[in-house]
Amino acid sequence: MNQAPLVALVGNPNAGKSALFNALTGARQKVGNYPGVTVERHAGRMALPDGRPVELLDLPGAYSLDPSSPDEQVTRDVLVGRQSGERLPDAIITVVDASNLDNHLRFTLQLIALGLPIVVALNMVDLAERDGLKLDPEALERELGVPVVATVAVRKRGLDALKDRLGDVVRGVHVVRPGAGVQHDIVVLQRRARQIATAVTLSETAARRWTHRFDAVALHPVAGPILLLALMFLMFQSVFAWAEAPMGWIESGMALLSDGVAGALPAGFVRDFLVQGLIAGVGAVVVFLPQILILFAFILVLEATGYMVRAAMLMDRVMASVGLSGRAFIPLLSSFACAVPGIMATRTIADEKDRLTTILIAPLMTCSARLPVYTIIIGALIPDRTLLRGIGLQGFVLFALYLLGIIGAFCAALVLRRTVTKGTTSGFMMEMPKYQMPRLRDVALGLWQRAEIFLKRAGTTIAATVAILWLLATFPQAPEGAKQSEYSIAGRIASGIEVVVRPIGFNHDIALALLPAMAAREAAVAAIGTVYAVDNPEDAQGEATITENLRNRWTLPTALAFLMWFVFAPQCISTIAVTRRETNGWKWPAFMIGYLFVLAYVAAGITYWSAVALGL
Amino acid sequence: MNVAAAIPQPVRLAQLPRLKPATVSTVDWHDLSEPEGRRLRELGLDEGVEVEMLHRSAFLGGGPIACRIGRMTVALRRHVAAAIHVLPTPAS
Numbered sequence: 001m002n003q004a005p006l007v008a009l010v011g012n013p014n015a016g017k018s019a020l021f022n023a024l025t026g027a028r029q030k031v032g033n034y035p036g037v038t039v040e041r042h043a044g045r046m047a048l049p050d051g052r053p054v055e056l057l058d059l060p061g062a063y064s065l066d067p068s069s070p071d072e073q074v075t076r077d078v079l080v081g082r083q084s085g086e087r088l089p090d091a092i093i094t095v096v097d098a099s100n101l102d103n104h105l106r107f108t109l110q111l112i113a114l115g116l117p118i119v120v121a122l123n124m125v126d127l128a129e130r131d132g133l134k135l136d137p138e139a140l141e142r143e144l145g146v147p148v149v150a151t152v153a154v155r156k157r158g159l160d161a162l163k164d165r166l167g168d169v170v171r172g173v174h175v176v177r178p179g180a181g182v183q184h185d186i187v188v189l190q191r192r193a194r195q196i197a198t199a200v201t202l203s204e205t206a207a208r209r210w211t212h213r214f215d216a217v218a219l220h221p222v223a224g225p226i227l228l229l230a231l232m233f234l235m236f237q238s239v240f241a242w243a244e245a246p247m248g249w250i251e252s253g254m255a256l257l258s259d260g261v262a263g264a265l266p267a268g269f270v271r272d273f274l275v276q277g278l279i280a281g282v283g284a285v286v287v288f289l290p291q292i293l294i295l296f297a298f299i300l301v302l303e304a305t306g307y308m309v310r311a312a313m314l315m316d317r318v319m320a321s322v323g324l325s326g327r328a329f330i331p332l333l334s335s336f337a338c339a340v341p342g343i344m345a346t347r348t349i350a351d352e353k354d355r356l357t358t359i360l361i362a363p364l365m366t367c368s369a370r371l372p373v374y375t376i377i378i379g380a381l382i383p384d385r386t387l388l389r390g391i392g393l394q395g396f397v398l399f400a401l402y403l404l405g406i407i408g409a410f411c412a413a414l415v416l417r418r419t420v421t422k423g424t425t426s427g428f429m430m431e432m433p434k435y436q437m438p439r440l441r442d443v444a445l446g447l448w449q450r451a452e453i454f455l456k457r458a459g460t461t462i463a464a465t466v467a468i469l470w471l472l473a474t475f476p477q478a479p480e481g482a483k484q485s486e487y488s489i490a491g492r493i494a495s496g497i498e499v500v501v502r503p504i505g506f507n508h509d510i511a512l513a514l515l516p517a518m519a520a521r522e523a524a525v526a527a528i529g530t531v532y533a534v535d536n537p538e539d540a541q542g543e544a545t546i547t548e549n550l551r552n553r554w555t556l557p558t559a560l561a562f563l564m565w566f567v568f569a570p571q572c573i574s575t576i577a578v579t580r581r582e583t584n585g586w587k588w589p590a591f592m593i594g595y596l597f598v599l600a601y602v603a604a605g606i607t608y609w610s611a612v613a614l615g616l
Numbered sequence: 617m618n619v620a621a622a623i624p625q626p627v628r629l630a631q632l633p634r635l636k637p638a639t640v641s642t643v644d645w646h647d648l649s650e651p652e653g654r655r656l657r658e659l660g661l662d663e664g665v666e667v668e669m670l671h672r673s674a675f676l677g678g679g680p681i682a683c684r685i686g687r688m689t690v691a692l693r694r695h696v697a698a699a700i701h702v703l704p705t706p707a708s
């Protein structure tokens with residue numbers, strides 16, 4: 001066998017496992033499509049001190065070998081060699097939080113009993129010491145009978161020693177019988193763990209750390225919710241305020257590129273296709289990269305600091321009122337960035353009905369792909385007025401759209417929990433990690449991975465959609481006097497759709513944009529841009545032109561109905577695909593598409609008719 | 617010296633005053649669902665463990681509580697905290 005040894009990194013949630021994984025593998029990681037949540041397969045390469053390569057596998061955090069969520073099940077199955085597509089690891093590194101020994105050792109005892117070669121990383125010893133806890137790693141090694149190394153993953157301390165000991169244990173052939181002799185009685189394990197923890201503790205003084213002082217505010221009955229609301233509001237305002245300048249740079253860059261290509265190529269089909277079709281279309285989407293990154297940055301930082309669990313706790317009461325638990329808050333908040341990682345994050349929810357409900361409502365959270373659509377429509381058709389000091393009408397409308405998605409999701413959950421996903425709730429019980437300063441490098445790495453995914457999407461799905469649409473919208477050429485956007489193939493398809501959506505105020509442009517928006521929501525912006533480009537090929541391209549055209553061709557009721565449609569409509573193939581995967585079949589994704597389209601149609605209709613009646 | 621005042625009476629964790637250390641005396645496991653009980657044990661709750669009420673979130677009334685179990689901070693719903701009987705540690 002010449003495959004590199006497989007080493008599994010295992011530990012309780014909040015033991016600093018991911019930080020250790022990053023520190024050990026550096027940039028040599030292979031992550032799935034949606035990293036960040038530890039539910040995907042995270043693997044990386046590292047070298048042992050003697051030069052041998054090792055494949056390191058970061059397994060989802062777990063409390064024991066008796067899984068109570070799909071997440072923990074993966075961990076268990078890999079460790080006993082039952083996970084399909086994964087070989088049995090050759091060794092285990094188990095990560096334990098030094099200041100939480102009596103708890104984390106319980107899992108370690110189970111892992112040791114598995115019989116695989118194992119090294120214990122006694123992590124975050126610096127925090128434990130600051131917490132008034134002095135431990136004896138050698139005593140722990142004697143008690144457990146396996147190698148123990150003190151580490152501080154975030155400061156890269158103890159890593160060499162860890163690699164040394166790992167090198168020792170993966171040497172040689174081991175005969176193991178996975179799963180044999182593992183103790184499953186929690187009470188027995190817990191008492192043994194506490195015994196060991198007491199034996200290896202040299203001294204312990206109570207120190208009230210600033211985590212408690214901060215929690216006194218963050219979890220305060222009055223101040224807590226206010227802080228949460230303020231943070232959410234700051235997050236959405238920043239998306240607009242901070243993104244303005246970088247968006248301008250991207251636009252200028254795109255204009256330069258467009259001019260360059262236009263100048264280098266002779267007039268004709270190829271030049272039109274590149275400039276009006278591809279560059280204009282992809283550019284219209286790429287320009288939203290700064291906003292998406294700002295949104296993701298907020299979520300990553302909130303997660304890294306440990307505040308997210310506090311938010312979940314504050315929200316538990318509200319979530320319980322619609323039959324969910326506070327645990328659903330984290331997947332739902334992630335869905336504001338993108339429903340795909342959000343739906344995948346529901347794997348931490350133990351109760352099946354709870355989880356299913358969360359998946360079904362996740363697409364109602366306003367994802368970042370809707371931002372481009374909202375931004376451009378709001379920018380063009382909602383007056384730029386100031387409501388209050390520092391709060392503009394445009395920002396307010398955006399906030400209202402987000403709020404509407406949330407209210408819609410809550411109402412949907414309430415109805416679903418009483419009908420199709422009826423059942424008991426799983427309750428709410430969560431460990432609250434200590435607050436931590438987020439590490440710039442980890443946040444940057446997370447952002448980089450998100451940017452990569454977004455740009456890849458812009459370069460493939462969106463570029464292809466835009467290219468096909470441009471071709472369909474350009475041919476056949478309209479005769480003199482006829483409108484290109486109506487005469488072309490795309491125009492005729494759109495005329496068919498228009499019959500259905502005309503009652504809710506949608507015009508021909510929108511009908512044309514709805515189809516490409518199914519592939520990716522943000523493609524709607526590109527599609528609308530394409531419509532104007534093929535109608536007026538002489539005009540300059542870019543967002544300014546789209547805005548100008550929107551003002552001329554759309555009424556306010558139509559715009560409002562269109563925004564409302566985007567709040568509810570399930571227009572994203574990736575979301576539908578991930579729902580199918582996570583629910584093992586077409587039943588639930590089909591249900592999701594159905595109920596969301598009905599909601600979207602009704603909501604857009606009511607909005608349009610009310611707006612017309614009000615004379616807007 | 618009043619002997620009766622020095623001997624602490626057991627109370628439910630849900631009623632324990634904030635920042636008053638206590639020891640778990642009994643847990644009404646039958647008041648909890650099977651997964652709840654298991655999760656609670658996994659989070660380290662057991663007879664004899666030291667606990668302390670840290671925060672009560674009153675968002676819309678009756679939100680979860682945050683308490684210390686051993687060295688770990690855990691959020692629990694009220695009905696779970698009500699199933700845990702604790703003995704306040706006498707002030708030294």
